[in-house]
Amino acid sequence: MVLLRKYGLPALLIVAAFVFPIVDNALETDLMFPMIIVAMYILLALGLNIVVGFAGLLDLGFVAFYALGAYVVGWFASTQFRQVSFSLGSTAASITGGQPQGIHLSFWILLILAGAFAALCGVIIGAPTLRLRGDYLAIVTLGFGEIIPRFFQNGDNLGGFNLTNGTIGIKAIDSPGLQFLPDTFDAWQRFGTLYLHPWYYTILVVVLITIYVNVRLRDSKLGRAWISVREDETAAAAMGINPVTTKLWAYALGAVFGGLAGAFYAAFIKNIFPDAFSFNISILVLCMVILGGMGNIYGVILGAVILQGLNFYLLPQINIWVHAVGNAVGSPALSQADIPKYNYLLFGVLLVLMMLLRPEGLIPNRQRAEELHGGEGGDTGDALGGVARG
Amino acid sequence: MTTGEATKTRSGALIQSIRSSTWGSRIAVALIAVLLVLLLVQAVREPGQFLSQLVIGITNGAIIALIALGYTLVYGIIELINFAHGDNFMIGSFVGLTVLAGTFFGLGLFSPITDDSGALLKILGVIIAMVVAMVACGLLGVGIERVAYKPLRNSPRLAVLITAIGMSFILQNLGLVWKGPAQVPFPELISGSNILPGDSVVFRWKDLFVILVTIPLLIALSYFISNTKQGKAMRAVAQDKEAAAMVGINVNRTISITFLLGGILAGASGVMYGLFNGITVFNVGFQQGLYAFTAAVLGGIGNLTGAVVGGFLIGIIGSMADQYIGVRWTAIVIFAVLIMVLVFRPTGLLGDRSAVQGGGE
Numbered sequence: 001m002v003l004l005r006k007y008g009l010p011a012l013l014i015v016a017a018f019v020f021p022i023v024d025n026a027l028e029t030d031l032m033f034p035m036i037i038v039a040m041y042i043l044l045a046l047g048l049n050i051v052v053g054f055a056g057l058l059d060l061g062f063v064a065f066y067a068l069g070a071y072v073v074g075w076f077a078s079t080q081f082r083q084v085s086f087s088l089g090s091t092a093a094s095i096t097g098g099q100p101q102g103i104h105l106s107f108w109i110l111l112i113l114a115g116a117f118a119a120l121c122g123v124i125i126g127a128p129t130l131r132l133r134g135d136y137l138a139i140v141t142l143g144f145g146e147i148i149p150r151f152f153q154n155g156d157n158l159g160g161f162n163l164t165n166g167t168i169g170i171k172a173i174d175s176p177g178l179q180f181l182p183d184t185f186d187a188w189q190r191f192g193t194l195y196l197h198p199w200y201y202t203i204l205v206v207v208l209i210t211i212y213v214n215v216r217l218r219d220s221k222l223g224r225a226w227i228s229v230r231e232d233e234t235a236a237a238a239m240g241i242n243p244v245t246t247k248l249w250a251y252a253l254g255a256v257f258g259g260l261a262g263a264f265y266a267a268f269i270k271n272i273f274p275d276a277f278s279f280n281i282s283i284l285v286l287c288m289v290i291l292g293g294m295g296n297i298y299g300v301i302l303g304a305v306i307l308q309g310l311n312f313y314l315l316p317q318i319n320i321w322v323h324a325v326g327n328a329v330g331s332p333a334l335s336q337a338d339i340p341k342y343n344y345l346l347f348g349v350l351l352v353l354m355m356l357l358r359p360e361g362l363i364p365n366r367q368r369a370e371e372l373h374g375g376e377g378g379d380t381g382d383a384l385g386g387v388a389r390g
Numbered sequence: 391m392t393t394g395e396a397t398k399t400r401s402g403a404l405i406q407s408i409r410s411s412t413w414g415s416r417i418a419v420a421l422i423a424v425l426l427v428l429l430l431v432q433a434v435r436e437p438g439q440f441l442s443q444l445v446i447g448i449t450n451g452a453i454i455a456l457i458a459l460g461y462t463l464v465y466g467i468i469e470l471i472n473f474a475h476g477d478n479f480m481i482g483s484f485v486g487l488t489v490l491a492g493t494f495f496g497l498g499l500f501s502p503i504t505d506d507s508g509a510l511l512k513i514l515g516v517i518i519a520m521v522v523a524m525v526a527c528g529l530l531g532v533g534i535e536r537v538a539y540k541p542l543r544n545s546p547r548l549a550v551l552i553t554a555i556g557m558s559f560i561l562q563n564l565g566l567v568w569k570g571p572a573q574v575p576f577p578e579l580i581s582g583s584n585i586l587p588g589d590s591v592v593f594r595w596k597d598l599f600v601i602l603v604t605i606p607l608l609i610a611l612s613y614f615i616s617n618t619k620q621g622k623a624m625r626a627v628a629q630d631k632e633a634a635a636m637v638g639i640n641v642n643r644t645i646s647i648t649f650l651l652g653g654i655l656a657g658a659s660g661v662m663y664g665l666f667n668g669i670t671v672f673n674v675g676f677q678q679g680l681y682a683f684t685a686a687v688l689g690g691i692g693n694l695t696g697a698v699v700g701g702f703l704i705g706i707i708g709s710m711a712d713q714y715i716g717v718r719w720t721a722i723v724i725f726a727v728l729i730m731v732l733v734f735r736p737t738g739l740l741g742d743r744s745a746v747q748g749g750g751e
Contacts, residue, residue: 058548128733129732134548136736140732150721341571344559345559345560345566347559348556352557355545355552359545
């Protein structure tokens, strides 16, 4: 009975997630594509949750890791480096037979590589900057989040070497595939663009692994160290926790999931270009974490589902309504308004309202809620790092 | 503005400080020296180009410095990185543009002032546009503070920062709704022709205009902060809110006035940016705001002189990067400066980020 109460809801949700494509097929709701994007954002939000929610470091440049992961796949699973010709377990095939141009590694290797590369960059970026105080750290991460996409944008001529193909970006990225499967599963041998089930199950498995890792991390020694550093860095240091290493772990592990999401995005969308990795993505993911509830894994997932649902369904729907009203009233400004273009206005309002009314999010983390509403009962310090403002 | 301790550079103290410096800072100093020598080589090789670029740098720097002052004033008083400030600047340029166009929400108040208008009308137009933009941005700054920051005065610092980011997005999208996603042209009211004879050094009327507007504003601000009663109150609140409240200073009003001042400067800066560059766009505030924040940090956030020095430095660094590295690398160079300063010298060049005026934490 206890077991049922503890694992009942998660198990139900997992089963629902697995049978979802069948239901979607049966009802012809055509929800596969949005669900894959939602799952990708869940991955991003869970990654950022480690940094912002668990360790209390505000990261405004999370998109950098997303971009790095995407470009790792772009580099090693496309014809970007035509000078060399190297394939390993890839689904790519040359038209003329023989070895295809460029480096083509298996997506599954690249997934790991992207995570590792993002983590490495996280450590490189984090090591000198994590000593900084909360809001300064936020600005530094913002700086990195701006520099990395701009670097990709300018990287088409680095001393004559074309690393990133500039604003055009990298095109025709290989599909993942499970080539060892028998021919009856030909859709799984090489993931196609029309049949989305393989993509869905891939990202679902990645998300489930991420959730498992997140839960285990939260309940681990490291997770408790994060919470203690978040609540009071000085006290944590006095108890023998090294704040810098602890924060660095949060940064690196958060980056891993950002990198994984980026890798999946590159393989799924197949074309990546620097403009896709703007500051807005960092803020969108931050909104998901804050809306759902910083530090609460379920909350963060809910936040991602709500905000992407808003993007995919509510805004186009509102657009239709506004157009209908505009047509009825005879106002061209309304009937031609492009509401989804202004989605970031909504996210801005959401950030402000959440902070004013319910800073702990929809499904709050209990500790976090107390921190954010504290202040009367003694000087608890800054929940997000740093001292309380006088 | 500074306590002056950092400026003691007698030879003995200099050698002492070199001896006690870390390798990191020595490398940094050596790197800056190498860059300066490289610049000097360019300056000697083509002095005209270098000086023209310097003028552009100073002009851009003046625009950035005015925004940076807003960041530093607010940071000095409530320790908040007012992320929406850059977008306030953008709104300022839009307000100026609207005034010059003579239309206000579909009402044609007067015929638009364009490049063909008479000289007097142009001058009048520029003055009105600037004043209206300054007032509008000042009030906008105060309004944002009332709605978004004041209720969170006792919240964690980052909660307020998140609110500020939210406000920034709101303003940016209001700009998007207002003027659309494309770049909007500004009428060319101030001549872009060269004042100086010959073509070797370019110093345009535009440059002169920006400098002529900036200097009085800086003097006025400095006078306000150091000589008026309200300025004294600001300094007191920056040093210690509770003690200031105890001696009868209205803290909330003082904070509002700080936002008002920052907004006024941002409004002036926004109109000048539009007139100087001939265009404005809804997301210009994001990049200019980050540049200005970099300037404030470079000079030492909370330090007014620092913000001005930092503003000019960032302007010059930007224009030099435009010329000698490539326009598309400029943003990267400036963000790299931001990161380097925060990592290696978070107190900035002039130090002391504690308050508007130097003082305790």
